[in-house]
Amino acid sequence: MKEFLKTKGFKMTPQRELIFRSFFEMGEHVSVDELYDRVRREDNSVGYATVWRNLKLICRVGLAEEVNIGDGITRYDRVTKVPHGHLFCTECKSVIEFNVEQLVGVLAQKAGERGFTPDSFKIEVQGVCEGCRALKASGSNGHSEETGLP
Amino acid sequence: MKEFLKTKGFKMTPQRELIFRSFFEMGEHVSVDELYDRVRREDNSVGYATVWRNLKLICRVGLAEEVNIGDGITRYDRVTKVPHGHLFCTECKSVIEFNVEQLVGVLAQKAGERGFTPDSFKIEVQGVCEGCRALKASGSNGHSEETGLP
DNA sequence: CCCTAAATGAAAACGATTTTCATTTTCAAA
């Protein structure tokens, strides 16, 4: 990793090593705060900005990319060989991943037809997961008005 | 429209009418700022918060929905019968729409297989559009380093 | 014509992201 970064013109530091390691040990869709907490548990002297900058760096060198699920929080996904989309439950905020290999193929073709050269694909589905659906089916009313406007 | 809103328990006002009309006259993926500017040209007494609240209202009554293309700006898309995705050019920031009717069908099925009940689908492709690609091919170097990190 | 709930405008609050700045550290060249 140190060598890899060197070729890109970046230096290795203890903080950076900790941050990188932590990030890759965590699951997908990691937020800055989550990574910061995790890193802090091993070294509470690391600053928030450093975590943030390194997360950006990880993206910059192509090892991860930003994901926007829809809540105002930017999350970071490791770049995997297998492209995947997200099923985001609006009730419990859980995220289910699913393979979108073929989908991406179709998308790339559609993009190409329009002269567009794709870099990355984001496929996000919002809805309700199995568990929450079961819960909703049993309890609660159907609709209450006043959900957002002041 | 006034009647439609009444059935939902909302009142019509001059500002609201102007905002709604402006929004539907504009193209897709409209940001708060863009709508605000447009509205202001007809009535410069309308407040930003009012534009924002009405945009939220338009979503609430199901006539539009939020879109996150990847830059930190929330945009609003009219809800159309035909579901569409976006090709977002990271160079010139332009957006090309494309039909994703079949894709959505596939997605809905995949979601269903996992017990997930989908509400909405977001298909966003980032890349470079035809024009920008042509430009890059001719001029400029390939890579300059220092593009984001302080 | 009233009254109440809803809507508005201005400004402030918020919260995540990004930058600034002074200091420390890395690492390659001498």
Add this chain to the structure above:
DNA sequence: TTTGAAAATGAAAATCGTTTTCATTTAGGG
């Protein structure tokens, strides 16, 4: 191994889009 320029860090402040607050005005049914 010493040295110096470039890069990295930490803390705090600045940004920036979004959201809320609050005092006031307005819509529209009764």
